Amino acid sequence: MSSILKGKEVVKRVKEDIKRDIVDLNEKDIEPTLAIVRLGENPDDIAYEKSILKNCEGVGIEGKVYKKDLNISTEELINSVERLNEDDSIHGILIFRPLPKHIDEDIIAKTISPLKDVDCMNPLNLEKIFEGDMKGFAPCTPKAAVMIMDHYDIPLKGAHVVIINRSMVVGRPLSMMLLGKDSTVTICHSKTKDLKKFTNSADIIVTALGRSKYITNEYFNKESVVIDVGISFDEKGKMTGDVDFENVSPNVNAITPVPGGVGSLTTSVLLSHVVLAAKNI
Template sequence: MADILSGKEVAKNIKENIKKEVVELNNVGISPTLGILRVGQNSDDIAYEKSILKNCDSVGIVAKVYELEESISTEGLLEIIEKLNQDMDIHGILIFRPLPKHIDEEQINNTISSLKDVDCMNPLNLEKVFEGDMDGFAPCTPKAAMKIMEFYDIPLEGAKVSVVNRSMVVGKPLSMMLLGKNATVTICHSRTKDLKKVTKSSDIVVTALGRAKYFDEGYFNENSVIIDVGISLDKGGNISGDVDFDNVNTKVKSITPVPGGVGSVTTSILLGHVVVACKHLK
């Protein structure tokens, strides 16, 4: 049976540290505050908003929701972002994505203040990751994957790591983070030839395809460490990762569950970014 790399334990550890930092800031009269911009009534966004609000409350971070009409123009949204950029009582800004198709996301990304960009939308923050500077606001999901490996003492120095994702949201920034730890990284995707051969010969495999139970035991070896970032619904309508957990977890060294894995840590990373932004702006 594999070691289960629970994200809940990692998130709990991160949140305890955040609580202490929030108390320290409160003691000098500062209340770390997150501004949340939600455009429209998308049910997934509303569910995520409730989760964020609950998590903010659990660590003492103030959250202010700005609910906007789905018909808002790019110019209208930019105006609101600029107001939040200038508002010194707002320390972090979170914009739910994807935005409606008529919104120019590139303009939005370039307008949000890099100092308040807790979800790493501004290309300036992403550029820091590719320059090897991990002190800024790196994308939360890959940073969560790294935190899990750090928490469970997964050796990265010299390790062969396959990252099955090439997006700017997960795969590419995660690869830069892994390279910063001296891992040897192979970026893969759905069209990679002999994908099974590549992943099976790796020490660590990070999956982020978004295809429920796509990876069976044939993709791994008995010493594989699996970080499953994917989340989608299987044929039975149940939440599932990319890996067929029930069949794989008895045949590998360690694995993150879904749910309860990387996703559990991602929100905690975001909250940590709010505190960092607050300290930089105070």
């Protein structure tokens, strides 16, 4: 019988911690506040924004949306971010990405105060993750993956973890986080030869391919722990992960579902960062 590693339980615990911290902060007259900077009217951004605002309200964080024109210049956006940096009533800043091509994202990333950078965009915060320093802000998705494994007591020390993704938002930071947990880490990607050889011999497989149900039973063994970070939609328009959950889940040791797994936890990680930022002022 395999375990289904649901995000729900972890979300509950993280939100309880957040609420407890907010009680303490409110006693000091601090109301944790997240500034969301959105350019234009991309429907995905708007949906994500709604979800964040709802979650903020649920725990007692104030969410403020700063809507900007899609054609805003890099210069103007820098000015906006600098005003948020200087505004003592704002604790965290989240800028929806990717930014339009005419904006110099590198400069914007460096402009966000490292102390308010709850989505880990500033290179100074990213470099800390490279070193394995998890005390500050970390990219939310890989952090959520680690939290879900920690919550369900998946042994990470000495475990061989195969990560299928080498991006700056998932694979690279996750590999560094797991080194800090004493895992042996293999980073695979589109140029990896014989991916199955790696996944079959691993204790834990974290996949973030973005290909619906691409990963099937032959990639795993009965002891495999499968963390599915992929978010795709199948031919019927139903949200799925990288893994063929229906067929794989009975045959592995443990697996995260999609939806309801890692992805369901990322917003809570973001909110916990807002509270951390408010505590650090």
